Amino acid sequence: MSRTITVGIDGSPESRAAAEWAAREARLRGLPVKLVQVWEPVPEPMAQAPLLGTETHQHWTERVPREAADGLRRRHPGVEVTTEQITGNPGEVLAQQARDAELLVLGSRGLGGVGGFMIGSVSLAVVAHAERPVALVRAGEQAADEHEPDEMGIPSAATPYRPVLLGLDVDGPDATLIEFAFDAAARRSVPLRVLHTWSPPPYYAYAYGIAADPEINRSLAQAEAAALEEVLRPWRQKYPDVEVVAESRYGSPALELVEASGQASLVVVGRRIRRNPFGVHVGHVTHALLHHSTTPVAVVAHG
Template sequence: MTRTVVAGLDGSPESRAAAEWAAREAKLLGLPLKIVQVWEPVPEPLAQAPLLGAETHQHWTERIPREAADGLRARHPGLEVTTEQLHGPPAEAIAKAAEGARMLVLGSRGLSGLAGFMVGSVGLSVVAHTTTPVVLVRAGEQATDEHAPDPSGIPSASTPYRPVVLGLDADHPDAAVIEFAFEAAARRETKLRVLHGWNLPPYYVYGLTADAQLHDEIVGQQSAALREALRPWRQKYPDVEVVEESPAGSPGVRLVDAAHEASLVVIGRRIRRRPFGAHIGPVAHAVLHHSTAPVAVVAHD
């Protein structure tokens, strides 16, 4: 069975940006793209309205993915694009459609006047409950946003990709998250910037203000932990240039800052076996809501 890249589409600008990003990623991967849309039946009172009956509603919801697929095929020659109409609660239907996929791509509204995302309840629920890697793409995302500026300072699809940024807990590194980031950097032929942010233990704070040597020892320990976590992956991907950074401070804030110069930000999400609620963790929550670059959330045990 051929794996696919799956994109959720509802006709909104953010979902169209996600479908476009998914098409570019599918071409990099050499995989087909499947566009899915959830059709929710019109409530009975509205279904009786003369201009918005159930048949009219279904016609328009079927037209949206069909026209989007035609446009993607025209803009990305050679890309195999299929569509699928889903039924049921959106979060459940999308998560089920993504089972076994290489990745799922969803759109998120840009925060008006601010950098970042407005992640809706459907997106958060899907991220929290699927084990498939989920990429969130903000409204207005374009191919040039992923590339470095040319000598005139203007980003172009012909210039190299910006770095891929990986947020890594060096004390508990997960292979799935690290491999996703290395592969993303490899297929973009760009560097991988790995950030291991850490906060000072409360009981060290007083001593650090008076003992610079103790501070340097802790910084050295954190840098060594990151270096050791990445050592086997550097060997597996020798062509990927890796930049390691172990700054003290909030990991979420550091990743949001790094996103300004990234083509993609990769973070992990620990799988929590809870039946209710969207539990994604504070770092993932901060990055998802404020990153200026697409964010890939990779679930792990």
């Protein structure tokens, strides 16, 4: 069965932006788009109300995916678009839909004057439990936002894409995560910027006085940079046409990635799969990006 780029839609501005981004991604990958609308059954008292009976509710819910699909077909000719409506809990249904998707795309409300995401409970639940890659797209995201500025300093869909940004932990590198990022960069014909951040173990400060010893600090930095290059070496060979810009920095991974996201077309981070069904398992770095990145974020689940 051919995989799809699956999108959760509800008629909101953020879900419309997600659908548009998904169509662009589908064209890059040569895959179809599936629009999925999940709606919970109307409670019996509301179903009996004269202004919102079951038939009226069904009419409006059917209208959302139909109009969204028609718009995508007009704006993205050649991209196959299908729709599906499912009744149930949105978080649970979308996490299940992700299993058969190449990529699940969801929208997040923009923070108004502050760039970034205001991730909702449904999106967060799906990211935390889906075992396939999930992309989050903020409301108002435009195709031009992912491209370099033209000679007038204005981003344009006619100019090259911005680089893809990968946040990587060299202590536990995962092939699924790294390959997703390299593949995204290859499809966009852009460099892959790999950002690794580090900080010394607490005992170093006590045992070696690292804060006062620049030589120890320099040695640690060199070791971390060498470890990053070692992780990337086989991937450079596998994707020889992808230019890799590797950076190893001392600092907070969340802060560094959020700051760097503004110059990327896509940010790629990992999430370790947790089998515990209770709670939300995202990680503080991914959580920070989902709230504050100004760029679409792809969260790649891995073992």
